[in-house]
Amino acid sequence: DIQMTQSPSSLSASVGDRVTITCRASQGISSYLNWYQQKPGKAPKLLIYTASSLQSGVPSRFSGSGSGTDFTLTISSLQPEDFATYYCQQSYSTPPYTFGQGTKLEIK
């Protein structure tokens, strides 16, 4: 199975900051990489698919990049509603679909 590793596991930042979260796959996955946002007590929400495509309705301050084994999710200017946990997920070699362990973004 392909393992997904996110870094950092947690991150403190302030409103207005630029934030980058990294996801690394244990083998090359081309652009088969998706990002989700989850707020406490809520279902995850798709943000980015195929590494860099913005899901409809997601603010343009979110962007994704990368290919192969290394990927990033960037939030250009943090808003209060962005404090949440973020997960990457690969769909290159399925089943199984595998997720990263999550990155918790907290207010500094």
Next chain:
Amino acid sequence: EVQLVESGGGLVKPGGSLRLSCAASGFTFSNAWMSWVRQAPGKGLEWAGRIKRKIDGGTTDYAAPVKGRFTISRDDSKNTLYLEMNSLKTEDTAVYYCTTIVGGSYHHFDNWGQGALVTVSS
């Protein structure tokens, strides 16, 4: 508007069984691949299994921890997805989400239900 509504969660003893349902609306359910994703308390997301649409064979795939114990099925006439869980273990305690799978070969989970909590405890 796409809606996925899970039901059937609850408390069950180890070794017991439970069936979750996911009622779908707002899209053509019979055309959709569907999946179950779970999340143990305070933990990350774990894919549990999927079912393809009938024209793609209607076949199922499962994650290793649930294979042989969980069964996913669908009733396209009722727009409903099911997860039959047998021989439940304490480590199966989680919120179970049903999701749609879209994207051709670039699969992603674009719609999620609100989740159903399953607690396995004596």
